[in-house]
Amino acid sequence: MLPVGVIANSVAVAIGGVVGAAIGPSLPERIRTSLPTVFGFSSxxxxxxxxxxxxxxxxxxxxxxxxxxxxxxxxxxxxxxxxIRTVQKKLHFELGDADYMERFTTLLLLFCASGTGVFGALTEGMTGNSSILLAKTILDFFTVIIFASTMGRFLSVIAVPQFIVMLTLFLLARVIYPLMSADMTADFSALGGILTMMAGFNLLRIKQTPVLNLLPAFLLCPILSKLWSMVF
Structure with missing residues (x-):
């Protein structure tokens, strides 16, 4: 079974980063500043x-x-x-200040570990249904174009860890998914949603949170959810 959604999503991010960097100078400033707000609220x-x-x-x-x-x-x-900085140096890309790195890591989380992406990869791996990831692909494509218009084509690099994460989930789905009850899946999805919402707050500059430090929660959530169901 070919991971159509996983491939499409990663290719869209890679191409979107190049396209965004290329057309960035020709985009009106009002579009480059207003659309990220829309994407933040969408997240x-x-x-x-x-x-x-x-x-x-x-x-x-x-x-x-x-x-x-x-x-x-x-x-x-x-x-x-x-x-990220090590990869940047090897590829000879110039990164910006701390604000640039903050936005980059926020987008890294959105593209690689959002609730939609994790749940979509698991769903496609188990059922072959790629509709969730294809819908995410459309949003990611336009999101990365807008952000790459100001952040440059280095944003395309996100496609590599995104593909690795989603392909791993896709391949493990047949092992993981049957072990997860409906309640565990719902709680796991909810955790992804909360982290996606936090990333949206970061994009909107409402509340800056080190969301990447919360990634271990993805490993803990199914276990704790299972134990909770057994006890209560």
Whole structure:
């Protein structure tokens, strides 16, 4: 079974980054500044819709607390940022200031670890239905074009970790998915929605959160959700 949605999503991000960087100078300033706001609100809306499906709220919150503690202790966000800068140097791209890195890591999370992407990759791997990822592909394509118009074509590099993450989920889906109950899947999706909403807040400059440090929560959430269901 070919991962159509996974491939389409990653290719769209790679092409969108190049296109956005190429047409950036010709785009009116009002478009380059206003559309990211729309994408930020769109991320919040997607996040809210996924978070609303939560079944067991307590394990989701606990996974976020423990996940953040683990991420902070491991300096996960800083390690990822150092990795990005290493790739940048090897590819001879010039990155901007701390604000650039903040926006880049936020977009990295949105494209690689959003609730829609994770759930879409698992769904396609298990059922072959790529509709969720194809819908995400359309949004990601236009999102990366707009952001690449100001941030440059280095944004296309996100397509590589995005493909690796989604392909891994796609391949593991046949093992993971049958082990997850409907409640676990809903809680896992809700966690992805909350992190997507946080990333949207980052884009909107409402509240800056080190969302990458919350990534360990994805590993903890299914386990805690299962234990919660067994106890309660």
């Amino acid at each position: 919040c809306l997607i996040g809210i819709s996924l978070a609303a499906k939560v079944v067991n709220l307590a394990p989701v919150i606990l996974s976020m607390i423990l996940g953040l503690l683990i991420g902070e202790l491991l300096f996960l966000s800083a390690r990822i940022e150092n990795g």
